[in-house]
Amino acid sequence: MNRIKQLFQEKKNILSIYYTAGYPNIGDTVQIAEALEKSGADMLEIGFPYSDPVADGPVIQASSKRSLDQGMTLKVLFEQLKDLRKNVTIPVLLMGYVNPVLQFGVENFCKACAEVGVDGCIVPDLPMVEYEEFYKGCFEEHNLSNVFLITPQTADERIHKIDGLTNGFIYLLSSSATTGKNLEVGDTTETYFSRIKDMNLKNPTMIGFGISDRKTFDKACTYANGAIIGTAFVKAIANGNIEENVSQFMQAFKS
Amino acid sequence: MKYKVNEKGYYGDFGGAYIPEMLYPNVEELRQNYLQIIADVDFQKEFHQLMKDYVGRPSPLYLAKRLSERYGANIFLKREDLNHTGAHKINNTIGQILLAEKLGKKRIIAETGAGQHGVATATVCALRNLECVIYMGEVDIERQAPNVARMKMLGAKVVSASSGSKTLKDATNEAMRDWINNPVDTHYIIGSVVGPHPYPDMVAIFQSIISEETKKQLLAQTGSDQPDYVLACVGGGSNAMGMFYHFMDDENVKLIAVEAAGKGVSSGFSAATTYLGKEGVLHGSRSILMQTADGQVVEPHSVSAGLDYPGIGPQHAHLFKTGRGQYVSITDEESLDAGLLLTQLEGIIPAIESAHALAYLEKMEFKKGENVVVCLSGRGDKDLDTYIKYFNL
Numbered sequence: 001m002n003r004i005k006q007l008f009q010e011k012k013n014i015l016s017i018y019y020t021a022g023y024p025n026i027g028d029t030v031q032i033a034e035a036l037e038k039s040g041a042d043m044l045e046i047g048f049p050y051s052d053p054v055a056d057g058p059v060i061q062a063s064s065k066r067s068l069d070q071g072m073t074l075k076v077l078f079e080q081l082k083d084l085r086k087n088v089t090i091p092v093l094l095m096g097y098v099n100p101v102l103q104f105g106v107e108n109f110c111k112a113c114a115e116v117g118v119d120g121c122i123v124p125d126l127p128m129v130e131y132e133e134f135y136k137g138c139f140e141e142h143n144l145s146n147v148f149l150i151t152p153q154t155a156d157e158r159i160h161k162i163d164g165l166t167n168g169f170i171y172l173l174s175s176s177a178t179t180g181k182n183l184e185v186g187d188t189t190e191t192y193f194s195r196i197k198d199m200n201l202k203n204p205t206m207i208g209f210g211i212s213d214r215k216t217f218d219k220a221c222t223y224a225n226g227a228i229i230g231t232a233f234v235k236a237i238a239n240g241n242i243e244e245n246v247s248q249f250m251q252a253f254k255s
Numbered sequence: 256m257k258y259k260v261n262e263k264g265y266y267g268d269f270g271g272a273y274i275p276e277m278l279y280p281n282v283e284e285l286r287q288n289y290l291q292i293i294a295d296v297d298f299q300k301e302f303h304q305l306m307k308d309y310v311g312r313p314s315p316l317y318l319a320k321r322l323s324e325r326y327g328a329n330i331f332l333k334r335e336d337l338n339h340t341g342a343h344k345i346n347n348t349i350g351q352i353l354l355a356e357k358l359g360k361k362r363i364i365a366e367t368g369a370g371q372h373g374v375a376t377a378t379v380c381a382l383r384n385l386e387c388v389i390y391m392g393e394v395d396i397e398r399q400a401p402n403v404a405r406m407k408m409l410g411a412k413v414v415s416a417s418s419g420s421k422t423l424k425d426a427t428n429e430a431m432r433d434w435i436n437n438p439v440d441t442h443y444i445i446g447s448v449v450g451p452h453p454y455p456d457m458v459a460i461f462q463s464i465i466s467e468e469t470k471k472q473l474l475a476q477t478g479s480d481q482p483d484y485v486l487a488c489v490g491g492g493s494n495a496m497g498m499f500y501h502f503m504d505d506e507n508v509k510l511i512a513v514e515a516a517g518k519g520v521s522s523g524f525s526a527a528t529t530y531l532g533k534e535g536v537l538h539g540s541r542s543i544l545m546q547t548a549d550g551q552v553v554e555p556h557s558v559s560a561g562l563d564y565p566g567i568g569p570q571h572a573h574l575f576k577t578g579r580g581q582y583v584s585i586t587d588e589e590s591l592d593a594g595l596l597l598t599q600l601e602g603i604i605p606a607i608e609s610a611h612a613l614a615y616l617e618k619m620e621f622k623k624g625e626n627v628v629v630c631l632s633g634r635g636d637k638d639l640d641t642y643i644k645y646f647n648l
Contacts, residue, residue, distance in 0.1 A: 051552045052424065057432075103548065177277070
């Protein structure tokens with residue numbers, strides 16, 4: 001069974017951590033994954049960098065630039081991830097923009113993901129119609145979940161369509177924003193989260209964008225199966241020893 | 256209609272809407288409404304009234320006698336440089352601001368390279384009393400200071416884009432981020448035939464007034480509305496698409512699109528997209544763009560800020576791939592020389608963008624009596640510093 005499905009069947013309040021591959025140093029990718037699993041992360045989203053990341057804020061953009069400047073490519077990343085499953089057992093997704101995937105070749109990309117033990121992908125600028133027509137077959141053949149995003153502005157009908165098209169989880173953006181903004185759960189966000197909860201979707205949901213600490217994480221968990229932390233984590237590992245930084249950051253989430 | 260957009264938002268293999276979900280409601284709202292709004296009788300009336308009384312259209316189609324003598328053909332210049340604000344960009348911003356009003360938007364954002372589109376956007380925002388924020392690359396802010404001052408005078412807030420190459424591509428990224436963060440009240444006026452569907456089609460429709468007028472003017476002046484050649488420069492490609500639009504289905508009219516070779520197509524400092532680029536996705540559509548083998552966007556170079564862009568609009572990619580359009584390139588130096596030549600032969604100082612199209616005339620061979628239309632997309636006032644430095648004036 002796909003590791004993502006299994007995780008959601010077995011666990012509540014899932015903590016997923018996003019980080020950019022090849023940051024702060026190009027060789028850190030797998031070490032960070034291992035450190036995160038050791039410190040209690042339930043799931044990982046490894047970002048493959050892109051030169052023009054329009055959905056991201058300054059922190060993730062800067063980490064992407066640094067990674068690219070150090071020579072990161074999808075080819076290098078898959079090479080690094082050959083060691084991923086030696087010590088990492090939790091679900092791992094790759095997250096990034098569609099153009100590098102297109103250039104790598106969709107078929108090659110799916111194959112490489114399956115070979116290194118990646119369980120799913122998040123490609124925010126891959127449109128649903130394109131996915132359905134050109135990618136879905138290949139993703140399913142390689143047992144990859146494709147995760148779609150929804151925002152407070154996404155219509156119910158479209159959410160149901162997304163729910164039918166995916167088989168991992170649905171990524172709930174806390175607001176329509178680029179990454180790195182703080183979550184403020186006001187009345188409108190609460191109404192939106194409750195609306196999604198009441199839709200009884202077949203897929204589990206994870207809340208992302210604006211989750212930065214224990215408090216916002218706990219709040220998000222009251223509305224969804226878990227939450228995703230990205231920007232705050234990328235900031236925390238910018239300088240110094242990887243293992244110490246990871247373990248210190250994760251300390252707050254020990255129950 | 257074989258070169259126009261299909262119901263899925265594609266031109267052959269190119270186009271579509273490759274956007275994150277955060278932009279979907281905005282783009283979808285536009286997609287569902289733009290054709291209906293533009294076709295509305297009152298909208299058309301107001302658009303054409305402003306084109307006439309405010310922009311100063313129709314822009315003349317001028318038979319350039321001395322240029323014609325030099326090349327041995329009838330060279331007509333479509334004088335978009337005489338428009339209010341000095342370029343073709345205003346055609347699109349007038350159209351989009353009226354459309355934004357119909358959609359109930361209160362705030363306008365735009366990206367700009369040379370500053371021409373920024374000025375054209377700030378102008379219509381002043382005209383219609385809407386809040387205006389312009390994103391411009393840090394490098395461009397420095398090299399286009401007069402246009403920055405004009406935008407500020409017009410009441411716009413100019414925000415510096417300091418990521419990446421700090422030019423047009425990065426200004427576009429920042430504008431998209433703004434739109435993601437302001438999904439309800441804001442309209443993004445994209446300045447070229449790029450971006451997710453329906454932008455390339457919408458901008459082309461507003462710019463198509465250029466070829467619509469040209470056809471009528473040619474008929475009156477030559478007895479035929481079919482020239483032998485139509486030339487225009489291409490960055491993203493909005494003046495070229497406006498110039499080609501009503502000629503696309505006239506297969507005997509040769510369409511020539513002139514890209515910026517920069518310091519030479521093989522120099523590593525170029526913006527010749529069709530020569531250097533590959534198929535991929537940039538700024539929301541599938542097109543041709545300059546990129547690494549890994550799919551990272553490559554920084555372009557051109558002396559002309561308006562052509563300093565690593566992609567072309569999807570409709571251009573389609574015209575290129577089908578062979579309907581011929582895509583060529585001109586270096587920085589060739590364009591500046593052509594700018595001086597036009598100034599001295601005809602008393603018209605062209606924008607360096609437009610000078611790229613003029614420069615290609617030097618490389619063509621004409622038969623006597625052939626009719627050639629060149630889109631003179633903008634005037635050169637903004638480029639005086641560059642001309643002065645290059646020619647030691």
